[in-house]
Amino acid sequence: MQRVYILCTGGTIEKVYSEQTGSVQNLDSKIDRYLRAVRLPDLDVRTFRLMNKDSLEMTDEDRRQVLDAVRERLREPAPVVITHGTDTMVETGLMLKNGLADLSVPIILTGAMTPLGFEGSDGLQNLTESLLATRILGPGVYVVMHNQVFPIDRARKDREKARFVWK
Amino acid sequence: MQRVYILCTGGTIEKVYSEQTGSVQNLDSKIDRYLRAVRLPDLDVRTFRLMNKDSLEMTDEDRRQVLDAVRERLREPAPVVITHGTDTMVETGLMLKNGLADLSVPIILTGAMTPLGFEGSDGLQNLTESLLATRILGPGVYVVMHNQVFPIDRARKDREKARFVWK
Amino acid sequence: MQRVYILCTGGTIEKVYSEQTGSVQNLDSKIDRYLRAVRLPDLDVRTFRLMNKDSLEMTDEDRRQVLDAVRERLREPAPVVITHGTDTMVETGLMLKNGLADLSVPIILTGAMTPLGFEGSDGLQNLTESLLATRILGPGVYVVMHNQVFPIDRARKDREKARFVWK
Amino acid sequence: MQRVYILCTGGTIEKVYSEQTGSVQNLDSKIDRYLRAVRLPDLDVRTFRLMNKDSLEMTDEDRRQVLDAVRERLREPAPVVITHGTDTMVETGLMLKNGLADLSVPIILTGAMTPLGFEGSDGLQNLTESLLATRILGPGVYVVMHNQVFPIDRARKDREKARFVWK
Secondary structure: OEEEEEEEEEOHHHOEEOOOOOOEEOOOOOHHHHHOOOOOOOEEEEEEEEEEEOHHHOOHHHHHHHHHHHHHHHOOOOOEEEEOOOOOHHHHHHHHHHHOOOOOOEEEEEOOOOOOOEOOOOHHHHHHHHHHHHHHOOOEEEEEEOOEEEEHHHEEEEOOOOEEEEO | OEEEEEEEEEOHHHOEEEOOOOEEEOOOOOHHHHHOOOOOOOEEEEEEEEEEEOHHHOOHHHHHHHHHHHHHHHOOOOOEEEEOOOOOHHHHHHHHHHHOOOOOOEEEEEOOOOOOOEOOOOHHHHHHHHHHHHHHOOOEEEEEEOOEEEEHHHEEEEOOOOEEEEO | OEEEEEEEEEOHHHOEEEOOOOEEEOOOOOHHHHHOOOOOOOEEEEEEEEEEEOHHHOOHHHHHHHHHHHHHHHOOOOOEEEEOOOOOHHHHHHHHHHHOOOOOOEEEEEOOOOOOOEOOOOHHHHHHHHHHHHHHOOOEEEEEEOOEEEEHHHEEEEOOOOEEEEO | OEEEEEEEEEOHHHOEEEOOOOEEEOOOOOHHHHHOOOOOOOEEEEEEEEEEEOHHHOOHHHHHHHHHHHHHHHOOOOOEEEEOOOOOHHHHHHHHHHHOOOOOOEEEEEOOOOOOOEOOOOHHHHHHHHHHHHHHOOOEEEEEEOOEEEEHHHEEEEOOOOEEEEO
């Protein structure tokens, strides 16, 4: 059975609607709950929460923590999926690419434009695609969203189109 | 076939998530779209949009507009459902009760704590309940939500519990 | 807090899709699971399973069991909702009406044309409506489905239209 | 923009629940409707219906029709996804492998254990995975379902587990 690590950092994909404040916030974890809707009979998924932040609020220290967490999982090589806010996903991915030498597995960053469980959400699609991509992609750092696979240095967020485009 | 009027004023029930701003707002109409998920073979539903506002932003002028709109529908008596933000739902309801003499049909205010289509939303439940209530309730002004029927002068919003309670 | 009894007898509303046989069957209970999607803060719901049958397979003995179960709940009067297949719902309802004298609460039969959780299902709508109806209806035996409330001796299933109509 | 062909042949993934018969059948097309729930901004999807059959009822003539349809799309090479019943998916896949020489694109068979839109359905997951796989997989004939990618001659359906396993 293939192992895969999922490192959760927050971002839109995990935002929840608060009935008390009437706003969406990174309050609770959602990834595990939604993964139960996907059939993964031959996958040993290990989910870890690193933080739960809007990616615009991630600091250099936060990114170092992500790098350290990925490094630790790579000791026993298995693919890593990182759920992340889209606004600084590429920044974190480039930092990972620079900090990780001699990769033997794919490192995939993914997230969502609309939170998991909200009408029209792309969150489960992106998780599904990322987990499938860990089965096929070669070593490297990628963004996988919306049926697209971007090597990290080729991805750019187009805010108006609400998606990533080629750089 | 029974006729019913639905007057939409906005509120949480109709909020949408904006991918551009990352916030929830009263931008588009949702009621009609979600009503299509409910089977109403013997009901002639007439939906009208009056405004699309967070109810904390409703003015006296807005409330007068609601009163006028209800009055107009009552000329040919048919029950009226008003979708409304919960924060000032009781205020609008009391104004209607005071402004409408000799009611022969029920006037029902309803809304939601979480927008239609968001995970855990109570919006479709409240719409379903309100439309069923128009079949059974006698004349009067009511709040119908969460399996509860409140005469308007008995309802109070409990913000912490995120629901209405008896006054 | 208002008490309500839900007596489950099976029918389409509770059918599940079996991946082994590729058919829909009355195998598991679903009502409780779907009730969790509805907010009932002021309702004390007590659910009981009597049987899990396609209503075309219900026998006279099964109907006696339903009558006995309703009688037992009526000792401490509280409304009763009975989930039931639509094909013989009226038959069971008429038997209840004949067998229950001096009702002080509503007895509501409901069900679905498409199983709970299948696309386009009317099951949650009908449950929601029936529970709201227990709040308002006077004593009697009713069918509540699709925004309609039928006294039991006025209801007739129209198989082609897939709904109940007035008799 | 990448082109992909989707050839629909029926199978469980497209079964619908008939309220008139109370059974699931291959009556209508569903693939296009559910694809609208997936964001494919850089994919030019061309969907074609070949037949709508339970795969246990597919004949040699039906399989020849599938082979001809794939051959026609391969003239202008673009990946092909074939939605298909799981019972004879491998049989059709092996026939395609034998009949198609010098593939330059992936041919992916997929389907579902539970129809699209039924609770717990794996249909949208499998479609999402298959469309992502067309982006990454090399030439060949594959089964893609449940986060697994099987070369066609390595796949075997395990009916009891309701999934494919390695042969």
